[in-house]
Amino acid sequence: MLNEPHAMNATEQEEREYLEEIKEKLALAIRRGDEAVRQFADELRQKKQYIHEHQSGMDEADMVAADQSINRMAFTGEAAVARKRRLLKLSQSPYFGRIDFAPPGQASAAVYIGVYAFLDEQQRQSLIYDWRAPISSMFYDYEPGPAAYDTPAGPVPGTIERKRQYKIRDGRLEYLLENDVNIHDDVLQRELAKSSDDKLKNIVATIQRDQNAVIRNETAPVMVIQGVAGSGKTSIALHRIAFLLYRYRETIAARNVLIISPNKVFADYISNVLPELGEEHIPELGMEELAADLLENRYPFQTFFEQVAALLERPDPAFIERIRFKSSVEFLSQLNRYLLHVENNYFSGSELRVGRTVVPLAFIVGRFKAYHRVPLLKRFPQVAQDVRTYVRDAAGRKLTGQEKATIGEAVPRMFRFGQVLDFYRDFYHWLGRPELFRYEPGQRLEYADVFALIYLRIRLEGLDAYAHVKHLVVDEMQDYTPVQYAVLARIFTCRKTILGDVSQTVNPYSASSAETIERVFPQAELVKLYRSYRSTIEITTFAQRIVPNPDLLPLERHGPVPQVLGFATPAAELEAIKDLIASFQASGGQSLGIICKTQRQAARAHEALQAPGVQLLTAESAAMRERVVITTAHLAKGLEFDEVIVPFATARTYHTEVDKGMLYVACTRAMHRLTLTHAGELTAFLAA
Numbered sequence: 001m002l003n004e005p006h007a008m009n010a011t012e013q014e015e016r017e018y019l020e021e022i023k024e025k026l027a028l029a030i031r032r033g034d035e036a037v038r039q040f041a042d043e044l045r046q047k048k049q050y051i052h053e054h055q056s057g058m059d060e061a062d063m064v065a066a067d068q069s070i071n072r073m074a075f076t077g078e079a080a081v082a083r084k085r086r087l088l089k090l091s092q093s094p095y096f097g098r099i100d101f102a103p104p105g106q107a108s109a110a111v112y113i114g115v116y117a118f119l120d121e122q123q124r125q126s127l128i129y130d131w132r133a134p135i136s137s138m139f140y141d142y143e144p145g146p147a148a149y150d151t152p153a154g155p156v157p158g159t160i161e162r163k164r165q166y167k168i169r170d171g172r173l174e175y176l177l178e179n180d181v182n183i184h185d186d187v188l189q190r191e192l193a194k195s196s197d198d199k200l201k202n203i204v205a206t207i208q209r210d211q212n213a214v215i216r217n218e219t220a221p222v223m224v225i226q227g228v229a230g231s232g233k234t235s236i237a238l239h240r241i242a243f244l245l246y247r248y249r250e251t252i253a254a255r256n257v258l259i260i261s262p263n264k265v266f267a268d269y270i271s272n273v274l275p276e277l278g279e280e281h282i283p284e285l286g287m288e289e290l291a292a293d294l295l296e297n298r299y300p301f302q303t304f305f306e307q308v309a310a311l312l313e314r315p316d317p318a319f320i321e322r323i324r325f326k327s328s329v330e331f332l333s334q335l336n337r338y339l340l341h342v343e344n345n346y347f348s349g350s351e352l353r354v355g356r357t358v359v360p361l362a363f364i365v366g367r368f369k370a371y372h373r374v375p376l377l378k379r380f381p382q383v384a385q386d387v388r389t390y391v392r393d394a395a396g397r398k399l400t401g402q403e404k405a406t407i408g409e410a411v412p413r414m415f416r417f418g419q420v421l422d423f424y425r426d427f428y429h430w431l432g433r434p435e436l437f438r439y440e441p442g443q444r445l446e447y448a449d450v451f452a453l454i455y456l457r458i459r460l461e462g463l464d465a466y467a468h469v470k471h472l473v474v475d476e477m478q479d480y481t482p483v484q485y486a487v488l489a490r491i492f493t494c495r496k497t498i499l500g501d502v503s504q505t506v507n508p509y510s511a512s513s514a515e516t517i518e519r520v521f522p523q524a525e526l527v528k529l530y531r532s533y534r535s536t537i538e539i540t541t542f543a544q545r546i547v548p549n550p551d552l553l554p555l556e557r558h559g560p561v562p563q564v565l566g567f568a569t570p571a572a573e574l575e576a577i578k579d580l581i582a583s584f585q586a587s588g589g590q591s592l593g594i595i596c597k598t599q600r601q602a603a604r605a606h607e608a609l610q611a612p613g614v615q616l617l618t619a620e621s622a623a624m625r626e627r628v629v630i631t632t633a634h635l636a637k638g639l640e641f642d643e644v645i646v647p648f649a650t651a652r653t654y655h656t657e658v659d660k661g662m663l664y665v666a667c668t669r670a671m672h673r674l675t676l677t678h679a680g681e682l683t684a685f686l687a688a
Contacts (some may be wrong), residue, residue: 028252034084047103089115096166113523125201132243134151135149137597142160191662203232203236211236211239222521222525226500227530228551237475237499255283263619265624284384302446305450308658326481342416347365363387368383378461465491471494474488475500476500477512527578535668537554547660562675564649572679578611589627641669
């Protein structure tokens, strides 16, 4: 329950004194923790020594007991180390918020809120509450006045009499804000005006009410977050995971969560956020790694990155037509219709003779259909077993090994195909569109075929590879197709958080809207986030000219107007970019992204610029190492930079629908400054 130790630190001076008090208590707890860890280490050493010396006289049961005791001690030791790590983090910044809350008829008490909880062991009272605890939700959801929070025993109403926010860095109080207005906005303005740290921001101190509702939603089986560029979608999804891991810590651990993310750089970018929030590493997979796993590496295939590169460099109408068809909801329903057709028509054989017994075809087909819950190609062993029983009962004798084998081989032969790939090819013949499938043995599958093939494999052979996953997070939802979602829905039966922005598609021919996703997951709850926190109003207004989004609400933060600079020659353009890089490096900014349309352009620019401290990001890159990177819009998705340069913004480079999407993504990566350069005619997307 609430307590009264720090009843009211009314002034800034009292707050500073209180902070010192808390830091002392934390330092004491860390020292105690160190002693505990040392003690565990000593006991563990002694135990191992004892076992080593008495091994010969120990029986099986003694050994098992000794093993368990060692494991238990090691586990307790690890927990002590983890606790120490949390306490060290708290001593840097113990708390960021405070509410003074009074339940009806009681005096108000101060609730300090931080990234972790901290308990005064002697007094048995909470000095700092975890941001994810039920009582802390009021900090995000209410201004001073009537408020309430949920507990397992029901809601607790009351009144918030004061609300404060702090910025404590390296144990020093930098500022304190008292709030009569919504102080979140003040803190937000200060936080956003800073440079992009090269990792995603820990937004715990500035979570807004609408974001908090998403983070704490415990009921939705599937949560779809459609958020505009810079609305903090990814950050919110990660905070949601941190909240759920805290809330259900008895039943779900970090290893039971899986994040499907678009590329390795992005995966690296987010992997450092959750430890900030107090969670250990969460497994992540790219969609392609998942595909290779589900196809057991049997079929090499083109990657999504290569598909987009082909569309950017040499858009072929037949290729576009294949992608467009295989990305439609219609395609998925045709696949389902085809499977029904297979079920009803592809078991064709004749009666089966075994010795003197004749097994009628109707019996065999009947047994095949009786197992309709079992994947098609997995039914044969069961049908063969039923046929053997039929023969045994009819002949009144046991079957010979040879007869059993004959039946086992004969049953699958009555079915038209035995291989998933043969069914997939046949599907296009059944459709009357054989030209839509281009594949020769030894070639690579087109990316648009990969998940359709996996879907057939699930339906024909069954797959249950990811039963341990209890929560799935899918980022960049607009880049996946209905058939990809159908695969995810069948492989992962757990709860899901799916997020993205339909304005930021890298391939408009295969983009999904939130509505398309809702058709695959009818039980989904859809949340739309319209407020953009990343860019200045000037940058947002500029990007809106490329892809207008009337719903987007920029935050009132101003900066220089984006510049579009024309040059007489490509050489002059490159010289100017070199100068821009040099002045950025001198300015002390954290990150500059030079964002090109294609990988080929990026590689050429990297070579031509020859500037020190500039990293070229490729599909293989695992992390951003330098302050300045050259990359493509496709790889920069989900990332943000203090400054962005978009070179080669000519009519020749940006002219198709795909190009337009890339240009929008490139411009919306910028937080504070955006510059576009061109030598030659400017793209029509900016000419207006």
